Amino acid sequence: MSTVLVILEAKSGSPSRISLEALAAGAALATATGAQLAAAMVGPAAAMDSLGSLSAAIAIEHPLLDRYTADGYTAACAQLIARLQPDYVLFPHTYQVRDFAPRLATRLGRVLLSDVTAFSLDGNTVTFTRQLFQGKLNGHYHAAAPAPCLVSIQAGAFHAAPSAPTSIPVESFAPALEPSAIRTQPGEPFRAATQTVDLSSAPLIVSVGRGIKDEANIALVQELAQALGAELAASRPICDAGWLPMERQVGSSGQTVAPKLYLAVGISGAIQHLVGMKGSQCVVAINKDENAPIFEIADYGIVGDLFEVVPALTTAIRKAKG
Amino acid sequence: MKIIVAIKQVPERDARIRIDSSGRWIALDDIEFRMNESDAYALEEALLLKEAHGGEVIVLSAGPERVGQTIREALAKGADRGIHIASDSLASLDALGxxxxxxxxxxxEHADLILTGLQSDDLGLGQTGVILAELLGIPHSSLILKIEKTDSGLRLLRELEDGWFQHISLPTPALLTIQSGNTKLRYATLMGIKKAKTKELRTVDAASLGIDAQPGLLLDAVALPSRQKTTQMLPGTPAEAAAALVAKLQQEVRVL
Amino acid sequence: MAVVASSILSASPAALLAALAPSLTLAEPATFALWQRLLLLALILGSGWLFWQRFGRVVRRILAARKDADFQLFPLGRRIWDFFWEVLCQAKVIRERPLPGLAHAFVFWSFLAFALVTTNHIATGFGLGFLDPAGLFGRFYFLLAGVFALLCAVSIAGLFVRRFFVRPIWLAHKDNTISAESGIIAGLIFLLMATYLAAYWVPSGSTAALVLWWLHTLTLLSFLPLVPHTKHLHLILSPLTVFLSRGSFSRIPPLADDDDFGLVTGRDITQLTALQVYSCVECGRCTEHCPAANTGKELNPREIILGLRGYLNEYGPASEQPLLGRYNSQQAAFQCTTCGSCEFQCPVGIEHLPVIVGLRRGAVNTGEWDDDHGGKLFLALERNGNALGMAHSEREKFLAREELPAFDGSQEYCLWLGCMGGYDPKGREIIRSFVQVMRFLGTSYGVLRREKCTGDPARRLGNDLVFQQLAESNLENLAQNKVKKIISICPHCVRTIAEDWKAYGTPPEIEHHSEFLARHQARMPAAAPAASAGTTVFHDPCYLGRYRNVYDEPRSIAAASGTLVEAERSRERSFCCGAGGGLAFLGEEQGARVSETRVGQLIETGASTIAAACPFCNTMFRDALASRGDAAPQLLDIAQIAAASLPPAPASNPAGSLPNPA
Known part of the structure; x- marks a missing residue:
């Protein structure tokens, strides 16, 4: 019986959410191709106790794998694949996987199918879909080389199954690794020292424009930003007026930002502002003028008086966060 | 330090995407080509290293004749010479090929350091560099933000997920893939363009390199995603609109 | 003076009486002794030698500079006219500063009148005088010169008082001091006139006449060597400078060869630039009108020119020393909005813009200029083809939404959107309004699909590479599409296409929408009386006014929104909005914002509407007005004013409220 092997990634000792999504993708692929599902993870066996139904659960254990290195992981996974002979090897598409999986594939004489969002079965051929041109185009691929086929799964593409006890005992696998084969010396991960304001790397931004009318009203938006856990930013007129410091200005003469969420409050959307935030993944605009240009680039829009909408939103967010 | 920068020429980022008659790629007739963005950052890092420590920067790019223009651009920005792997049929190869x-x-060339961008703007595979490292038998590290030369090799700043970073040390020769946005790119100058005209650009015919062109992955078809970005207006009283937005932020944007 | 007075006092009472009533004949000494003639000769030679010591150096420096590759002497007609109007008539000097200008003109005209008088004066010393003070012509001419001498003496005294007691700030040096040399020169000129006029009060052939003659001569011979040592060098050079101008306003000369990157070192200074630099009279008109200097920036156009003069004096035109260094700063060079006030105002024909843009070219073409915003702008132009770095698809969406037809060769006009009209929400509103008007008039138009930025910001910031790429790409696109006539809402696009693109091909005819609207005004409905109840102030965009000489057309359109009032600085003296020269895309960190200053000037008129005719002015004012609260005047482009008078658009085509084609 052929095998779909999912190589999970541990995050603070247990499989990360995106790993469980990859596992769900593996389960679906195993079902579709009539294969059995195996899972492996670098780390202690105890961390793999709630992965549901599996044909094999393998904890890869070796002191040289305590800290991630591409050399170590490549060698360990290559040995595991040699032992299990799977048809498919799935990974979560994480920074770590992007770092070592192409190397692993090359060592096996294969190419990793990276960042896959979906697959479909067409006769005996599995067609995988991945995005091209930053998501503007989908590409459909199939593997022409013999097994194994290595695939990494995009975050959010599959829903992780509810956790259930692992159906079989976890085996331990100790790869043969030599210290000399590990050429890189990784340091301890750290978070960047909190700079004064670095809007460019902020994941969430609440930005305020001249619709706020008065310096005293800034507090209203500040509360919203706090509730959301977002950085506060502003358009140029606000910073020019000195209501917020210049370092919080977004736009052509200020910072260029690309957050996951950009919530524009009372910003009509002058070009100088738009060029500074057009890379945002999701734009929400609150403005009283339904013709405000900001709505042209917004994903979600609320037409209304910001002095009513913002407090309502702050309350709703606080409630949602509990 | 002898540094090779592998760059790719890609369709400009905001090119209008139309599928060609084969259904397997986009129509290229009305497309302008640019240097891949993260490759531009890789080139910048290479030039900064050269300015700080001396040495040579060689740009390497594969593709049809038009790729020469992108190599010239890199030469204009300060690279010393170029190698063009000439091929009109790169699309029939996979990343390994x-x-x-x-x-x-x-x-x-026996370079001390090979740099590439993190991933290409068109295919977005993010693998060619790492594969090259394995083929050359040298260590690599990806998502690099900063490179420092040390006595024993290099000390790197690598980006991890969720705002975490890590320092990595590794010996040379090595290959690094560079993350976009950490340095300021230099603009092309008239003086650079004029100087570039006298720099060496060696063209290597891909067929002469004797590589077996059997791809392990095949791109069968491309399709436009069905969903396009539209603005969704959330109506109702302020409280209703706020509640609707919170729901969107939880379920679709997934930031709550 | 004391000598004259004592000689008069020592004379008899009758003579004194006669002296109080001037004769109509200019007194001349009777004869000159040989020693006097020899002394005169020696003094002339000495004075001439001292003069040449300095002047010769200046001439040699100018001649040693690089030749102006693009200079053409012909056609002469324009040069002769400029010389007549600006030099002989002093038209520019008088027009821009009427009272001191007129005073200067009198000094100048009396110098002209004195050319003959002085020649005769010196000739008399050698017994070769050719004008007979008693003869008909001599009497007439000396009296005429006397009238000028009087006007000159009064004028120079007035100018002296102005400079040293009224002290306008722009006459001061960087360190706010006023050098004494102007005072000495003024004193000498006054003395020259006084010693001439006094000769009407003394008898011919008298000792007093001789004393006056010598006094006049000594003043003259001390004046001469001072001329090339001071800003009064303009006396000799500026007529030549005006005559040899580059020929058009704010002309950026082509790069001469493969090694020319703009003004990098002394080797890049051309003869014309050197001539102009030595012609500067330090009057400070350029500084007085400069938006940067007026808002606390480092840039001071006079100091840019004097900086080059300082450089030439110290290093000379063959030097490899960088020009941006001791004498001129890079920061100052990049604070210029290229509004052109300095060049427009300059009475001695200095062309500041080729110098300032030249310094920028030198810094940008060699990669010396390192500026976050500037780098981002150039990369946006390189990669996206527009100054805003927006995706081309954004423009396509706008075209689709507004149902703007593609230019296909059948339409009369190619409607040039520009970066602002294509991407800026406010600029798009202007396009929308202008399209409404064109639809109403039945004018056919189309829009180019692959239009790129004209390269204006790159051109003014000195990036020749990007500018050339954009100009060539656009020219090719226009030619392929067989465009004959372009119309644009942006004066920067108009200027760049019409003038700057000539370096790379033949651009189609282009006009600004104000010219189009004014021409078709008769066919437009009259504005509703309610719409024109208030007052409107029109802000002259630099690139429409000074650059294109269009002042009345936009005013005739703007008048529909209210009774026109004028700002204190208007028309050719208009004050920049701060956006030009690529500065809209840079950070304005030093001093007050130019846009805020200009908006303040416009608000002072009390107008309820500010009418603009440039999308860059519009966007700058929009930001500046934001801080003025709700009482701020409304801001409209003339296209919006024109569109407001139109009847409601037919239901089939209500521009601006079209259903989304998606």
């Missing part, structure tokens, strides 16, 4: 061509083309 392209990396094999590159490995063969630079085999005699």
């Amino acid at each position: 392209v990396a094999r061509l590159m490995a063969a083309a630079i085999a005699d």
Whole structure:
């Protein structure tokens, strides 16, 4: 019986959410191709106790794998694949996987199918879909080389199954690794020292424009930003007026930002502002003028008086966060 | 330090995407080509290293004749010479095939450092560099933000997920893939363009490199995603609109 | 003076009486002794030698500079006219500063009148005088010169008082001091006139006449060597400078060869630039009108020119020393909005813009200029083809939404959107309004699909590479599409296409929408009386006014929104909005914002509407007005004013409220 092997990634000792999504993708692929599902993870066996139904659960254990290195992981996974002979090897598409999986594939004489969002079965051929041109185009691929086929799964593409006890005992696998084969010396991960304001790397931004009318009203938006856990930013007129410091200005003469969420409050959307935030993944605009240009680039829009909408939103967010 | 920068020429980022008659790629007739963005950052890092420590920067690119223009641009920005792997049929290769061509083309260079961008703006595979490292048998590290030369090799700043970073040390020769946005790119100058005209650009015919062109992955078809970005207006009283937005932020944007 | 007075006092009472009533004949000494003639000769030679010591150096420096590759002497007609109007008539000097200008003109005209008088004066010393003070012509001419001498003496005294007691700030040096040399020169000129006029009060052939003659001569011979040592060098050079101008306003000369990157070192200074630099009279008109200097920036156009003069004096035109260094700063060079006030105002024909843009070219073409915003702008132009770095698809969406037809060769006009009209929400509103008007008039138009930025910001910031790429790409696109006539809402696009693109091909005819609207005004409905109840102030965009000489057309359109009032600085003296020269895309960190200053000037008129005719002015004012609260005047482009008078658009085509084609 052929095998779909999912190589999970541990995050603070247990499989990360995106790993469980990859596992769900593996389960679906195993079902579709009539294969059995195996899972492996670098780390202690105890961390793999709630992965549901599996044909094999393998904890890869070796002191040289305590800290991630591409050399170590490549060698360990290559040995595991040699032992299990799977048809498919799935990974979560994480920074770590992007770092070592192409190397692993090359060592096996294969190419990793990276960042896959979906697959479909067409006769005996599995067609995988991945995005091209930053998501503007989908590409459909199939593997022409013999097994194994290595695939990494995009975050959010599959829903992780509810956790259930692992159906079989976890085996331990100790790869043969030599210290000399590990050429890189990784340091301890750290978070960047909190700079004064670095809007460019902020994941969430609440930005305020001249619709706020008065310096005293800034507090209203500040509360919203706090509730959301977002950085506060502003358009140029606000910073020019000195209501917020210049370092919080977004736009052509200020910072260029690309957050996951950009919530524009009372910003009509002058070009100088738009060029500074057009890379945002999701734009929400609150403005009283339904013709405000900001709505042209917004994903979600609320037409209304910001002095009513913002407090309502702050309350709703606080409630949602509990 | 002898540094090779592998760059790719890609359709400009906001090119209008139309599918060609084969259904397997986009129509290229009305497309302008640019240097891949993260490759531009890789080039910038290479130039900064050269300015700080001396040495040579060689740009390497594969593709049809038009790729020469992108190599010239890199020469104009300060690279010393270029290698063009000429091929009109790169699309029939997978990332491993392209990396094999590159490995063969630079085999005699014995560079101390090879830099590439993190991933291409068109295919977005993010693999060619790492594969090249394995083919050349040298260590690599990806998502690099900063490079420092040390006595024993390099000390790197690598980006991890969720705002975490890590320092990594590794010996040279090595290959690094560079993350976009950490340095300021230099603009092309008239003086650079004029100087570039006298720099060496060696063209290597891909066929002469003797690489087996059997791809392990095949792109069968491309399709436009069905969902396009539209603005969704959330109506109702302020409280209703706020509640609707919170729901969107939880379920679709997934930031709550 | 004391000598004259004592000689008069020592004379008899009758003579004294006669002296109080001047004769109509200019007194001349009777004869000159040989020693006097020899002394005169020696003094002339000495004075001439001292003069040449300095002047010769200046001439040699100018001649040693690089030749102006693009200079053409012909056609002469324009040069002769400029010389007549600006030099002989002093038209520019008088027009821009009427009272001191007129005073200067009198000094100048009396110098002209004195050319003959002085020649005769010196000739008399050698017994070769050719004008007979008693003869008909001599009497007439000396009296005429006397009238000028009087006007000159009064004028120079007035100018002296102005400079040293009224002290306008722009006459001061960087360190706010006023050098004494102007005072000495003024004193000498006054003395020259006084010693001439006094000769009407003394008898011919008298000792007093001789004393006056010598006094006049000594003043003259001390004046001469001072001329090339001071800003009064303009006396000799500026007529030549005006005559040899580059020929058009704010002309950026082509790069001479493969090694020319703009003004990098002394080797890049051309003869014309050197001539102009030595012609500067330090009057400070350029500084007085400069938006940067007026808002606390480092840039001071006079100091840019004097900086080059300082450089030439110290290093000379063959030097490899960088020009941006001791004498001129890079920061100052990049604070210029290229509004052109300095060049427009300059009475001695200095062309500041080729110098300032030249310094920028030198810094940008060699990669010396390192500026976050500037780098981002150039990369946006390189990669996206527009100054805003927006995706081309954004423009396509706008075209689709507004149902703007593609230019296909059948339409009369190619409607040039520009970066602002294509991407800026406010600029798009202007396009929308202008399209409404064109639809109403039945004018056919189309829009180019692959239009790129004209390269204006790159051109003014000195990036020749990007500018050339954009100009060539656009020219090719226009030619392929067989465009004959372009119309644009942006004066920067108009200027760049019409003038700057000539370096790379033949651009189609282009006009600004104000010219189009004014021409078709008769066919437009009259504005509703309610719409024109208030007052409107029109802000002259630099690139429409000074650059294109269009002042009345936009005013005739703007008048529909209210009774026109004028700002204190208007028309050719208009004050920049701060956006030009690529500065809209840079950070304005030093001093007050130019846009805020200009908006303040416009608000002072009390107008309820500010009418603009440039999308860059519009966007700058929009930001500046934001801080003025709700009482701020409304801001409209003339296209919006024109569109407001139109009847409601037919239901089939209500521009601006079209259903989304998606």
